Structure formats: structure tokens, C-alpha cells
Amino acid sequence: MSYTVESLARTPPAEVREIIRRGDWTSPTAGLSLGYAQANMIVLPGDWAYDFLLFAARNPKPCPILDVTDPGSAEAKLIAPGSDVRTDLPRYRIWVDGRLADEPTDIRSAWRDDLVAFMIGCSFSFESAMLDAGIGIRHIEEGVNVPMYLTDVPCVPAGRFSGNMVMSMRPIPYGQVPRAATCTARFPSVHGAPMHVGDPSVIGVRDINRPDFGDPVTIRRGETPVFWACGVTPQAAVMKSKPPFAITHAPGHMFIADKRDADYAVF
DSSP states (O other): OOOOHHHHTTSOHHHHHHHHHTTSOOSOOTTSSTTEEEEEEEEEEHHHHHHHHHHHHHOTTTOOEEEEOOTTOOOOTTTSTTOOTTTSSSOEEEEETTEEEEOOSOOGGGOOTTEEEEEEEOGGGGHHHHHHTTOOOHHHHTTSOOOEEEEEEEOOOBTTBOOEEEEEEEEEEGGGHHHHHHHHHTOGGGTOSOSEESOGGGGTOSOTTSOSBSOOOOOOTTEEEEEEEOTTHHHHHHHHHOOSEEEEEOTTOOEEEEEEGGGGOOO
8 A cells, every 4th residue: 555644644653653664654744643742762782771861961952862772672651652663663774883884774683682762752742833833844846755864063072982962954934933933832842942043154154055854845935944853863872972882763753652642841
């Protein structure tokens, strides 16, 4: 059976995870199961897990933790009971000594008993609120992955982890920027309010049309780029800090949780 973003937009998360588990969806997850939270993921050996936990605590904007698995367990119990993080994301990245080694669609063969998975809030989760507020989401409109940029904004180091922040970008009409900031600020567990509005060079982005992750999108006359902290930041930290082994989601290919976006709204 062939699936589209439109056909999966109102499909419950457990059903979408099953479709992904079968290998029937390997594309980015923006626009799927609208109204439900999505999560980034980083998996590390147990002896690196505390360092990352401390890194996330010191950098809550790019790394808001939604769930942590028990060592060796592949179930994200808090956000999706019965799930399997080894199969329920459309695409993964396997890292060895900070270098990208593989991008499989299933990581069961790479799983180990000492691995701990961190599920991190994703800005896809506040896009439903933006759409409800009448703010268009360009990467959904154009059917591409959200553009993400490695900035020169440093994260606070922790243990063996350090690196700069990755930010995702959405073009917003000038008059809607305050509304976009207000509606996303309600969701601090999924990155919250924007980190930067306007001139990309201020945060070290040299070419807005060449994202480091994801795809470029059209920026129309009367729009300005708006940047949010991004859960791909741990991948930048992996490249900088070089743990011997790590697994992450492929940028834009998220874990869809059973929690609703509204569960993370603070007002």
C-alpha cells in the first residue's frame, strides 16, 4: 500500500509506528499524526549516558528530554508504551568514533545490552499549533525535510560532550512572527520559542539556501527566516565529542509518540 503525508496526517501514532516498522514509510515524519508529539533520539553506551544527561540538563532548549530507556531496553515507556525504538523510526544514523558509518532503516542488528536511548523533544510537535494559528509550514507545503543549520552558538559543555547548537528554520511572514513566537513558546519541552529571527549570519549561517541537514525551502517576499533550537544538536555533539559508538535518528525522521502536543503545553 502506498502512503502519503496527507493519508497519514490523521492516522494514530501506534498505526504509523507499525507502518514504519514494516518498512512502508522511510521518509521524514513532518505532518504525520498531527496533534501528537514527535521525538528526536540519541542512543549511547551506558558509560557515556550520564555525560549526555548532564549535557541535556545544561542545554534544555536544544535537548529537552521526554523519555530515557532502561539500559538494553528498546521501549520508550513514558511516551509510547509497547514501542520499539530499534524499528519505529523511518531512518537511523550509526556513528563510530564521531563519524557517520551507516544510515539503516532498522537497528536491531546493532543493538546492545548496554545501550540507553534518550528521546528528545522535536519542533515538529508544535507545528500543529502553528497550523491552527494560521501559520503555514513551508517544508510541509513543499513536501521536503525541514532545513537545519549548524550555527556558531555554543552549547554549555558537560563531561565529554560539547559542540554548537543546530537550529531548524521556518520562513514566516513578518506580520506573523509574534504569533509564531507566542504559540511555540507554549511548548518548552519541544524547543519552545525561537532562538533567532532575521539575519542568518548573526548565528553563523553563511548560506540560507544550503542547510547542513534537511532541505532548502522557498523564502518568499515579505517573509523572514525564524530559527528554533533543534534536536539534531546531539548529532553535532557526537561529531565533536567522538563517543566510540552512538545511534541517532536521521534528521527529520522522528519517533512519533502517543503523547499529544497539548500534553507539553504550559499555558
